[in-house]
Amino acid sequence: MREAELAAPRELAKQQEEQRIKAELEAALASPSLSATSPPESSEPETPKSSSEESPKPKSATSLFSTVSLASSKFLSRRQSSQTKAAKAWKDPEPFEVYRAIEKKDITFLMEVRDRAFHLLLQKNGDVTPLIYAMRIGKSHQEVAVVLLGAFSRYVNHLEDEDMAQPRTKQTLKSLRFNLRHAIDFGLQTSQSDLIASFLQTLVMSEGDKWVRSQVDNVAIALRLGPEGKPLQVADEAVRSFATKGLGKADLITSLEDYIANATADLLMMAAWSSTLDITHGEPIPQYYFARDDRVYKAFTERLDHHKDSLRKLGKRLRWQIEVLREVMEGRSLSFSGKVRVLARRFDEDSGQ
Numbered sequence: 001m002r003e004a005e006l007a008a009p010r011e012l013a014k015q016q017e018e019q020r021i022k023a024e025l026e027a028a029l030a031s032p033s034l035s036a037t038s039p040p041e042s043s044e045p046e047t048p049k050s051s052s053e054e055s056p057k058p059k060s061a062t063s064l065f066s067t068v069s070l071a072s073s074k075f076l077s078r079r080q081s082s083q084t085k086a087a088k089a090w091k092d093p094e095p096f097e098v099y100r101a102i103e104k105k106d107i108t109f110l111m112e113v114r115d116r117a118f119h120l121l122l123q124k125n126g127d128v129t130p131l132i133y134a135m136r137i138g139k140s141h142q143e144v145a146v147v148l149l150g151a152f153s154r155y156v157n158h159l160e161d162e163d164m165a166q167p168r169t170k171q172t173l174k175s176l177r178f179n180l181r182h183a184i185d186f187g188l189q190t191s192q193s194d195l196i197a198s199f200l201q202t203l204v205m206s207e208g209d210k211w212v213r214s215q216v217d218n219v220a221i222a223l224r225l226g227p228e229g230k231p232l233q234v235a236d237e238a239v240r241s242f243a244t245k246g247l248g249k250a251d252l253i254t255s256l257e258d259y260i261a262n263a264t265a266d267l268l269m270m271a272a273w274s275s276t277l278d279i280t281h282g283e284p285i286p287q288y289y290f291a292r293d294d295r296v297y298k299a300f301t302e303r304l305d306h307h308k309d310s311l312r313k314l315g316k317r318l319r320w321q322i323e324v325l326r327e328v329m330e331g332r333s334l335s336f337s338g339k340v341r342v343l344a345r346r347f348d349e350d351s352g353q
Contacts, residue, residue, distance in 0.1 A: 114151040122175040197259040209287035219271035235267040261336035263291040280307040
């Protein structure tokens with residue numbers, strides 16, 4: 001209670017009252033005849049009675065315990081209320097504070113900004129954004145870049161359908177995509193390619209279903225045209241040009257090539273399956289499965305197995321394309337990039353059946 005004594009005479013009086021109540025409690029426990037409303041004549045505690053004598057009335061002890069507890073609860077409640085108000089008194093930091101936190105690797109501060117003022121993690125200051133600033137510092141601050149990328153991904157994943165129509169959300173997504181495209185280009189220019197695949201994945205996620213659906217439709221048209229439509233090339237160029245022009249020209253690291261190959265193969269499988277729906281009346285492959293490891297492949301093969309009888313009614317070319325996709329994509333002996341090279345030869349060069 002030292003803080004209360006220093007705070008004000010009122011708190012000192014409260015402490016004295018609590019001490020008096022405690023003294024009453026001890027007296028009540030010592031005297032069986034003392035009622036809850038009868039204060040003791042002396043604050044000195046009496047010698048406890050032997051266990052063979054009558055016990056004090058439970059009501060007296062309980063009443064006094066409650067009084068002491070109430071006084072403590074009110075004090076704690078005031079402290080907690082004060083702490084809560086302080087926590088709520090958030091003021092958006094200045095841009096320089098965000099950049100200083102990046103320099104100092106103050107992850108806790110950056111995560112608080114993520115939760116309370118996400119837009120500041122996207123905001124350009126001069127010619128640099130927070131993500132590019134972390135990348136400019138170099139390898140020593142890669143963990144900070146990962147935290148910022150995680151914040152972008154978290155924002156996208158928490159968006160609901162109704163959020164997408166809000167002007168503020170549209171502007172935030174526009175800034176987020178600018179950040180990611182700029183980060184991809186900067187990573188290519190400075191040979192910091194470790195995170196580019198993750199940048200691209202988050203960029204694809206930020207576009208939502210609309211972009212994926214549009215590309216699936218384009219690839220489906222190319223599949224119907226056969227080698228003349230060059231479906232593999234259409235899918236590959238869609239993924240590469242989606243990010244940045246630089247990405248389409250660069251010599252890429254294995255992880256990024258594999259991500260692009262994964263996305264390219266997914267577009268082919270989703271397009272092939274969508275082309276069957278008029279006959280199979282099956283369920284489309286969810287758009288959010290796109291470019292998430294082998295989710296599309298699993299959904300593709302599950303649907304093929306479930307509708308194998310209906311598949312016999314498909315046209316000869318589409319049946320052959322589906323068989324090739326299943327054959328090439330199964331197994332782990334080839335990387336995604338290796339599988340896509342095989343599909344390029346089969347779909348863009350062979351005539352099929």
